[in-house]
Amino acid sequence: MRQYWEDIIVLSGEGGRITLIGSKTSNGSWIFKKQTDETALADFFDDEDLSLLVHQQSSFVTGLDQVFTLLGRFWFRLRPLYIHPEFKKLIWExxxxxxxxxxLRYWEKVIQ
Known part of the structure; x- marks a missing residue:
């Protein structure tokens, strides 16, 4: 069975974007992984370094405590662009x- 991935939270910062994507399993639980896109930094790196940096994916995690660790220590300081409706309350809390x-105003825009 092919997994369907959905954006869970999209965060923007200088130089790029972090997207947490999730896939609902057959038993209703979620698995997650992080994708990064640093294409805004393309002018600062040579092709070899850029290929390592531009698009990366993490391994899978299952628990939300792991998700917040996966996003990085200060992920909440980035500007949120999107939050999946099913996760808005939990992420806001x-x-x-x-x-x-x-x-606050950036977070309130995507939480409402």
Whole structure:
């Protein structure tokens, strides 16, 4: 059976984007992996280095605690572009205590 991957959260920062994608398994649980796209940095690297950096995927994780580790230590400081409706509440509960006032408006736009 072919897996169907959905964007769970898309985060933007200087130089690129981090996307957490997820696939719902037959038993209703989710598996996740992280994709990065650093094409905005293309002018700063030679072709060999760029091929290592531009598009990367992580291994699979299953728990949300692993997901937040996978996204990186300060993922919540990046600008959110999209959050999957099924995960909005959980992500907001995780992010809200950590973000600073000036970041709040970006998160509120995608949470609503």
């Amino acid at each position: 995780t992010v809200a205590p950590k973000i600073e006032a000036h970041q």
